[in-house]
Amino acid sequence: MTADLEQPAAARNADAAWQDDVRAGARHVRDLAALPLSPAERAAAQDAAAAHKVRVPKPYLELIDWDDPNDPIRAQVIPSPQELVATEGELEDPIGDHAFSPVPRLTHRHADRVLLFPTYQCAVYCRFCFRKESLTAIGRGYTREALEPALAYIAGHEEIREVILTGGDPLSLPDKALAEIRARIEAIPHVRLLRIHTRVPVALPSRITPGLVAALQGRLMVTVVTHFNHPRELTAEAEAACRTMRQSGFVLLNQSVLLKGVNDRVEVLEELCRELMYRLGVKPYYLHHGDLARGMAHRRTTIAEGQVLVAELRARVSGVCNPTYVIDLPDGGGKVPLGSSHVEGQDGDTWRIRGQDGKTREYKEVVG
Numbered sequence: 001m002t003a004d005l006e007q008p009a010a011a012r013n014a015d016a017a018w019q020d021d022v023r024a025g026a027r028h029v030r031d032l033a034a035l036p037l038s039p040a041e042r043a044a045a046q047d048a049a050a051a052h053k054v055r056v057p058k059p060y061l062e063l064i065d066w067d068d069p070n071d072p073i074r075a076q077v078i079p080s081p082q083e084l085v086a087t088e089g090e091l092e093d094p095i096g097d098h099a100f101s102p103v104p105r106l107t108h109r110h111a112d113r114v115l116l117f118p119t120y121q122c123a124v125y126c127r128f129c130f131r132k133e134s135l136t137a138i139g140r141g142y143t144r145e146a147l148e149p150a151l152a153y154i155a156g157h158e159e160i161r162e163v164i165l166t167g168g169d170p171l172s173l174p175d176k177a178l179a180e181i182r183a184r185i186e187a188i189p190h191v192r193l194l195r196i197h198t199r200v201p202v203a204l205p206s207r208i209t210p211g212l213v214a215a216l217q218g219r220l221m222v223t224v225v226t227h228f229n230h231p232r233e234l235t236a237e238a239e240a241a242c243r244t245m246r247q248s249g250f251v252l253l254n255q256s257v258l259l260k261g262v263n264d265r266v267e268v269l270e271e272l273c274r275e276l277m278y279r280l281g282v283k284p285y286y287l288h289h290g291d292l293a294r295g296m297a298h299r300r301t302t303i304a305e306g307q308v309l310v311a312e313l314r315a316r317v318s319g320v321c322n323p324t325y326v327i328d329l330p331d332g333g334g335k336v337p338l339g340s341s342h343v344e345g346q347d348g349d350t351w352r353i354r355g356q357d358g359k360t361r362e363y364k365e366v367v368g
């Protein structure tokens with residue numbers, strides 16, 4: 001058999017692997033019945049599933065320790081009755097996606113970049129998702145026609161340099177659709193960077209196939225922003241998926257969400273950030289303070305708790321392993337850093353700056 005004939009068979013096998021992982025996972029609320037939950041837990045999870053869809057591919061389900069009711073993997077994907085408790089101050093659209101949406105499926109909050117929503121469906125539905133109400137209300141997948149107004153908007157705004165595919169999870173789309181979207185975007189000359197926000201390498205790493213990678217390769221620099229939240233998610237399969245993307249020339253960054261009971265201990269964040277950088281070759285980029293998504297008060301820390309954690313993290317890991325702790329402000333204020341300042345004061349050209357050891361030193365500026 002020639003290499004040309006072998007290639008389609010290899011591609012078919014790669015696609016069969018991830019499709020099997022999807023089929024063998026939990027795809028609907030009714031699939032909760034097959035999980036090792038107590039009758040009371042199952043009933044509570046089924047009620048809570050009304051607030052946000054349920055979908056968990058097999059590789060992610062297999063990471064759950066079902067003997068631990070507080071398991072950090074389980075906490076991210078199995079519905080909890082606390083999701084039904086809306087707390088005053090929580091928002092339907094926590095970061096103002098809708099207010100900055102000039103055309104359907106696009107958000108333009110900052111001049112040089114837009115969010116493009118090719119699909120409102122995901123490979124995994126995360127209980128903490130700040131877009132969960134959009135995913136539930138809109139819920140639609142990709143169609144060529146639905147994206148036309150957004151593509152025309154990008155073509156008509158020369159200030160746009162970056163297009164961020166988000167959603168929904170763009171990597172839940174078929175290769176053909178991804179190739180089509182990528183080709184349409186790269187035909188717009190002023191666009192320089194294609195960014196992809198995805199949880200597929202975490203929850204369904206088998207989906208990162210040579211065919212998927214090829215669909216994204218073209219004129220544009222590609223940056224993939226993964227979403228690992230806990231070191232137990234850094235499996236050998238996830239590592240292989242990241243290697244495939246790195247070797248294809250993609251830049252890999254990670255954003256995590258700070259979640260109470262999941263990753264709000266410095267030891268957990270330390271292992272997560274080190275292993276992401278050293279083993280997966282993924283630069284920790286942002287640690288998000290929990291957004292004001294409804295029903296998520298039980299997973300949010302206070303900002304003060306987050307600041308203590310990131311100060312400890314900063315003292316433990318190197319700069320390349322350190323994410324920036326940010327809050328995505330409601331009403332389109334954008335992401336702003338929350339880490340506490342080391343600057344304690346200034347007297348003329350002398351600054352008082354606290355070192356990582358907690359001691360304050362004077363720094364005298366010398367400029368020409």
Ligand code: SF4
Nearest residue numbers: 122125126129168199
């Ligand atoms: S994959 Fe992303 S968009 Fe989808 S539910 Fe999870 S966090 Fe939300």
